[in-house]
Amino acid sequence: MSVTAKERLVVIGGSAAGMSAASQARRRLGPDELEIVAFERSPYTSYSACGIPYLVGGLVHDAQSLVARTPQTFREEYHIDARVGQEVHGIDLGRRAVEVAARPGGKTSWEFDHLVIAVGAEPVRPDLPGADASGICGLKSLEDGLYVDELVEREQPRHAVVVGGGYIGIEMAEALIRRGLKVALVERNPQVMRTLDPELGALVSDALGHVGVDLYLSETVTGYETSDGRVTGVVTEARTLPADLVVLGLGTRPDARLARAAGIATGLSGGIRVNHRMQTEVPGVWACGDCTEMFHLVSRQPVSFALGTIANKQGRTAGINLGGGYATFPGVVGTAVSKLCDLEVARTGLNERESQRAGYQYVAATIQSTSRAGYYPRPGHLTVKVLAERETGRLLGAQIVGREGAAKRIDVFATALFAGFTVFDLINLDLSYAPPFAPVWDPVLVAARKAAELVEAGRR
Amino acid sequence: MSVTAKERLVVIGGSAAGMSAASQARRRLGPDELEIVAFERSPYTSYSACGIPYLVGGLVHDAQSLVARTPQTFREEYHIDARVGQEVHGIDLGRRAVEVAARPGGKTSWEFDHLVIAVGAEPVRPDLPGADASGICGLKSLEDGLYVDELVEREQPRHAVVVGGGYIGIEMAEALIRRGLKVALVERNPQVMRTLDPELGALVSDALGHVGVDLYLSETVTGYETSDGRVTGVVTEARTLPADLVVLGLGTRPDARLARAAGIATGLSGGIRVNHRMQTEVPGVWACGDCTEMFHLVSRQPVSFALGTIANKQGRTAGINLGGGYATFPGVVGTAVSKLCDLEVARTGLNERESQRAGYQYVAATIQSTSRAGYYPRPGHLTVKVLAERETGRLLGAQIVGREGAAKRIDVFATALFAGFTVFDLINLDLSYAPPFAPVWDPVLVAARKAAELVEAGRR
Numbered sequence: 005m006s007v008t009a010k011e012r013l014v015v016i017g018g019s020a021a022g023m024s025a026a027s028q029a030r031r032r033l034g035p036d037e038l039e040i041v042a043f044e045r046s047p048y049t050s051y052s053a054c055g056i057p058y059l060v061g062g063l064v065h066d067a068q069s070l071v072a073r074t075p076q077t078f079r080e081e082y083h084i085d086a087r088v089g090q091e092v093h094g095i096d097l098g099r100r101a102v103e104v105a106a107r108p109g110g111k112t113s114w115e116f117d118h119l120v121i122a123v124g125a126e127p128v129r130p131d132l133p134g135a136d137a138s139g140i141c142g143l144k145s146l147e148d149g150l151y152v153d154e155l156v157e158r159e160q161p162r163h164a165v166v167v168g169g170g171y172i173g174i175e176m177a178e179a180l181i182r183r184g185l186k187v188a189l190v191e192r193n194p195q196v197m198r199t200l201d202p203e204l205g206a207l208v209s210d211a212l213g214h215v216g217v218d219l220y221l222s223e224t225v226t227g228y229e230t231s232d233g234r235v236t237g238v239v240t241e242a243r244t245l246p247a248d249l250v251v252l253g254l255g256t257r258p259d260a261r262l263a264r265a266a267g268i269a270t271g272l273s274g275g276i277r278v279n280h281r282m283q284t285e286v287p288g289v290w291a292c293g294d295c296t297e298m299f300h301l302v303s304r305q306p307v308s309f310a311l312g313t314i315a316n317k318q319g320r321t322a323g324i325n326l327g328g329g330y331a332t333f334p335g336v337v338g339t340a341v342s343k344l345c346d347l348e349v350a351r352t353g354l355n356e357r358e359s360q361r362a363g364y365q366y367v368a369a370t371i372q373s374t375s376r377a378g379y380y381p382r383p384g385h386l387t388v389k390v391l392a393e394r395e396t397g398r399l400l401g402a403q404i405v406g407r408e409g410a411a412k413r414i415d416v417f418a419t420a421l422f423a424g425f426t427v428f429d430l431i432n433l434d435l436s437y438a439p440p441f442a443p444v445w446d447p448v449l450v451a452a453r454k455a456a457e458l459v460e461a462g463r464r
Numbered sequence: 465m466s467v468t469a470k471e472r473l474v475v476i477g478g479s480a481a482g483m484s485a486a487s488q489a490r491r492r493l494g495p496d497e498l499e500i501v502a503f504e505r506s507p508y509t510s511y512s513a514c515g516i517p518y519l520v521g522g523l524v525h526d527a528q529s530l531v532a533r534t535p536q537t538f539r540e541e542y543h544i545d546a547r548v549g550q551e552v553h554g555i556d557l558g559r560r561a562v563e564v565a566a567r568p569g570g571k572t573s574w575e576f577d578h579l580v581i582a583v584g585a586e587p588v589r590p591d592l593p594g595a596d597a598s599g600i601c602g603l604k605s606l607e608d609g610l611y612v613d614e615l616v617e618r619e620q621p622r623h624a625v626v627v628g629g630g631y632i633g634i635e636m637a638e639a640l641i642r643r644g645l646k647v648a649l650v651e652r653n654p655q656v657m658r659t660l661d662p663e664l665g666a667l668v669s670d671a672l673g674h675v676g677v678d679l680y681l682s683e684t685v686t687g688y689e690t691s692d693g694r695v696t697g698v699v700t701e702a703r704t705l706p707a708d709l710v711v712l713g714l715g716t717r718p719d720a721r722l723a724r725a726a727g728i729a730t731g732l733s734g735g736i737r738v739n740h741r742m743q744t745e746v747p748g749v750w751a752c753g754d755c756t757e758m759f760h761l762v763s764r765q766p767v768s769f770a771l772g773t774i775a776n777k778q779g780r781t782a783g784i785n786l787g788g789g790y791a792t793f794p795g796v797v798g799t800a801v802s803k804l805c806d807l808e809v810a811r812t813g814l815n816e817r818e819s820q821r822a823g824y825q826y827v828a829a830t831i832q833s834t835s836r837a838g839y840y841p842r843p844g845h846l847t848v849k850v851l852a853e854r855e856t857g858r859l860l861g862a863q864i865v866g867r868e869g870a871a872k873r874i875d876v877f878a879t880a881l882f883a884g885f886t887v888f889d890l891i892n893l894d895l896s897y898a899p900p901f902a903p904v905w906d907p908v909l910v911a912a913r914k915a916a917e918l919v920e921a922g923r924r
Contacts, residue, residue: 020904055839055899069839171898312904313897329920334892341896350896379515379529409872412902415895416875422893423883432794433882435875436801436810437773438631439515442872444480444772460789 011038013326014102014116016092016262018044019051020312021293021319022122023073025282026084028323029118035083038327041114042084043104045091048146049075054312056149057172060156061179067150095119095266097286118288118326121263121276122319125256125294125310134228139235140250143172152251156183161248163188165238166217167225169196171342173253174208177217178344180251188218188245190225190238199340200403201355203370204389207405211347220245256310258295271297273308280332282322290326292318299335302353302400302421303362309336337421338401341411350414353401353421354391365394367462369454373447375409377439384408388451390417390427397426397459402451409441416448427455471498473786474562474576476552476722478504479511480772481753481779482582483533485742486544488783489578495543498787501574502544503564505551508606509535514772516609517632520616521639527610555579555726557746578748578786581723581736582779585716585754585770594688599695600710603632612711616643621708623648625698626677627685629656631802633713634668637677638804640711648678648705650685650698659800660863661815663830664849667865671807680705716770718755731757733768740792742782750786752778759795762813762860762881763822769796797881798861801871810874813861813881814851825854827922829914833907835869837899844868848911850877850887857886857919862911869901876908887915 013029015022026040042049048071055070064070078086087106094103101115127142129135139161141152155161164180166173169191180187189196189212195205196212196219212219220240229237229244238245258275269285271277275297278284282292293315300307317333324331339352359366369390374383384407391400402417404410420430430452437444445453473489475482486500502509508531515530524530538546547566554563561575587602589595599621601612615621624640626633629651640647649656649672655665656672656679672679680700689697689704698705718735729745731737735757738744742752753775760767777793784791799812819826829850834843844867851860862877864870880890890912897904905913 052837052839052899052904054897054904055837058840058899063841064839311897313895316904317892332892337894339894339896341898341901343898343900348901352894352896377512377515379512379524379526380518381523411896411898411900412869412872413875415873415893415906415908416879418894418896419876419879419883422889423879423885425883429882432777432792433875434797434799434812434878435773436799436812436871436878437514437771438801438803438871439512439518440803440871441801441808444512444514444776446875448875 010036011117012115013038013040013118013120014114015040015042015120015122016102017122017124017293018042018049018086018088019122019124019293019315021315022120023050023078023086024316024319025120025122025290025292025323025326027082028320029327030082030084032324032327032329040084042078042086043090043092044086044088046145046147047088049073049078049086049088051146052312053144053146056143056146057175057179059149060153060176061182067146070146092262095262097266119290120322120326121289121291121295122293123259123262123295126259127252127256128254129252130254132225132227134230134235137228137230137235138233139248140228140252142252143176144256152249155249156185159248162186163246164249164251165190165245165247166251166253167238168253168255170198170253170255171340174212174344175342176251176253177212178215181216185249187216188220190220190223190240190245192222192224194222197349199351199355200349200405201389204387204403204405207387208344208347208349211344215345256294258297258308260295263291263295271306273297273306275308280334281325282318282333290322292322301335301337303358305362307336307338309338311340337418339414339418341414343411346407348404348406348408348410350404350411351402352414352418353399355401355403356391359391359400364400366391366400367394367455367458369451369458371447371451371454373450374443375407375447376441377443380439384410386410386447388447390451390455392427392455392459394459394462397428397456399425399427399430413448427452427459431456470496471577472575473498473500473578473580474574475500475502475580475582476562477582477584477753478502478509478546478548479582479584479753479775481775482580483510483538483546484776484779485580485582485750485752485783485786486538487542488780489787490542490544492784492787492789500544502538502546503550503552504546504548506605506607507548509533509538509546509548511606512772513604513606516603516606517635517639519609520613520636521642527606530606552722555722557726579750580782580786581749581751581755582753583719583722583755586719587712587716588714589712590714592685592687594690594695597688597690597693597695599708600688600712602712603636604716612709615709616645619708622646623706624709624711625650625705625707626711626713627698628713628715630658630713630715631800634672634804635802636711636713637672638675641676645709647676648680650680650683650700650705652682652684654682657809659811659815660809660865661849664847664863664865667847668804668807668809671804675805716754718757718768720755723751723755731766733757733766735768740794741785742778742793750782752782761795761797763818765822767796767798769798771800797878799874799878801874803871806867808864808866808868808870810864810871811862812874812878813859815861815863816851819851819860824860826851826860827854827915827918829911829918831907831911831914833910834903835867835907836901837903840899844870846870846907848907850911850915852887852915852919854919854922857888857916859885859887859890873908887912887919891916
């Protein structure tokens with residue numbers, strides 16, 4: 005290890021957050037001013053984890069197309085030494101160094117002046133009987149996705165069981181149907197998509213049924229049947245489902261293990277604590293992406309989300325700041341969208357359960373409308389639900405489920421949440437209108453109107 | 465004319481603004497408290513003028529489907545006496561009465577306690593030689609649309625010339641191509657769509673060419689050739705184009721003639737002056753819709769727009785207020801969208817010309833992106849342009865031209881303009897992301913990033 009006059013930035017994690025931070029730092033400081041070394045335990049840098057269900061489903065044919073930038077690109081175009089297949093095992097804040105294990109064998113120590121921790125989230129994987137059997141797959145990394153893709157190709161499984169009805173779960177269920185498998189989905193709650201309120205989640209459950217997924221709601225997986233170390237069945241409280249492939253979509257939690265072991269503070273959400281500039285409490289040590297604790301702008305509570313959009317923005321923020329610039333990341337509002345065949349599912353802000361937990365008293369308005377003028381060919385049907393604070397009319401959250409044109413409408417609500425708008429503000433928004441794109445009152449505005457009427461009625 | 469104890473509301477104009485006002489007033493005051501009479505000179509109430517190009521183009525088959533609510537519906541469900549084919553010719557503020565001419569013959573006088581003026585806009589129609597010939601059509605009303613539709617059916621014209629390359633002009637050009645006509649479009653400016661900056665307007669010009677429209681840019685119509693009172697050609701400075709059908713899309717101006725004649729104040733834009741509650745300067749007299757002067761929230765100037773969305777919102781505001789409630793309409797930001805085959809065109813806020821006129825110093829950032837993740841099938845190409853105030857980074861306006869998913873993205877910018885956001889605020893918006901709907905950095909955010917970089921560069 006040579007020690008030179010210039011400073012060194014070490015980045016732990018070569019995905020969205022870490023490599024955004026590295027790239028932004030490089031834009032501000034040249035290779036003569038800052039050496040940048042990034043360690044990634046998988047073989048891939050900067051890939052789109054959100055693209056994995058589409059790779060498995062056969063809509064995307066080449067795993068390489070999910071990789072935005074390769075280690076070679078980082079080396080040649082950014083002068084960033086991106087080392088894949090190398091895992092960081094420890095952070096020594098006293099020596100200001102990280103311990104790295106390369107595959108195969110070998111162990112090195114790298115000193116740093118600046119450190120970015122961007123190790124992502126770890127999947128929830130309950131320790132159930134048989135859980136180590138082959139054929140049971142998480143879906144955290146591109147390697148996981150390729151494993152499922154190749155297993156389907158090579159072993160021609162007939163029965164897949166998806167455990168968990170969140171975004172990944174429903175996207176993977178559709179993908180496996182596309183690949184010709186019989187697919188069952190087990191969800192311990194009475195509805196899939198717990199980020200939606202139950203009556204909107206029910207619309208997604210219905211759509212899963214239409215796609216051909218056998219749904220087992222309100223059932224918890226208690227273990228797995230195996231034979232010769234391979235999974236053969238999924239056991240719930242109520243039944244055993246045949247399975248030669250099991251995909252786990254049980255959510256994630258921030259991976260703060262390295263940080264915690266080094267004595268870097270984590271928060272109530274389990275994520276690494278950072279300020280608006282992505283600084284941890286240790287000088288020169290930054291964290292960004294799924295491993296951090298985030299501030300929810302509506303609940304005013306610490307939260308964690310594993311989302312590429314947030315990871316990219318936080319990485320950019322960290323990189324600008326450690327490169328000598330100034331940028332802040334104010335927080336999140338919990339926006340998420342997904343697609344199940346032609347059904348679009350979107351949400352932002354707080355749902356009813358979350359509003360209650362945050363202590364808000366609220367009104368809830370649900371409307372039916374269309375994505376185009378009613379007389380224009382093929383209008384898509386939409387259900388929009390809006391929550392607003394009962395006393396003030398302040399927007400708390402929104403959910404949209406529907407056909408073409410549903411998902412991206414959530415962005416108006418997400419923007420309004422950032423602005424702290426009331427539903428009275430929303431009504432007057434000068435949103436776009438032409439018959440192919442919306443009714444003259446956009447569904448967003450119709451929902452806001454109904455919520456405003458409920459707020460007003462409460463005042464009388 | 466009976467005068468009863470209850471009050472009477474007279475509404476002039478039975479389209480979006482007037483009938484929204486009437487309906488909202490009725491929701492708050494029953495027939496025993498308020499008599500409502502609405503006069504509409506055409507045979508139709510509450511129809512979608514924006515749907516006319518789709519009627520002519522054959523995408524909408526039944527003119528009746530453009531009518532949201534008929535006079536019968538208003539009478540039976542709302543107890544609103546909606547009288548079609550009856551034109552108001554004068555307002556007498558001294559007697560607080562309107563003079564109404566019914567077709568055929570007949571003239572009556574109706575006293576009012578409250579008056580809503582919602583007479584819309586009048587089309588610009590230059591007084592050129594031959595301009596009265598048959599076959600030359602404006603497109604203000606549903607009657608105009610039906611006239612063009614029937615003329616195409618009955619007379620099988622071969623050559624259509626559209627005069628004016630704004631929203632109506634390009635939509636009608638496409639509609640007439642669909643009906644099998646040869647279509648030329650004459651626009652006096654170097655580009656169509658003057659509400660866009662020239663380089664984005666050029667994208668629309670190109671698309672018109674691909675659709676098969678012969679474009680004559682930078683040419684002004686000087687007159688019409690006629691034969692037996694029918695149009696046969698359109699004369700410009702440079703040539704004569706054969707024409708057996710001419711559609712005028714030269715824009716509109718607020719129709720403030722009745723108001724002006726009655727002594728009700730109009731503003732610099734030519735529209736009737738109203739406050740945030742839609743009150744004119746005369747007690748008990750309200751105005752709403754295309755005939756009013758509006759406040760532009762970005763330029764802080766008086767403006768006028770003929771748009772159904774604004775008319776509906778203003779009508780609702782007037783109706784709530786005159787029914788005893790409280791509502792305000794804060795102003796507009798100039799959002800507009802259109803569709804030309806599969807090209808979507810959207811804008812909001814100020815373009816370069818408008819920013820200059822408003823005295824803003826600005827930076828302009830234009831980016832290319834896609835409507836979906838690049839690896840997802842069939843991503844649509846988008847061009848996004850953002851203007852921001854040079855000193856503060858405050859968003860001034862945005863324009864989007866592109867394929868599927870372009871138009872409705874403008875709503876994020878429209879919402880941000882209402883909030884007074886800077887491009888630095890925009891960058892951190894928690895917008896929705898999933899591969900079928902957006903790249904991980906939505907094109908909106910990519911454009912905001914580039915504009916923010918220009919603002920920052922100016923500070924160094």
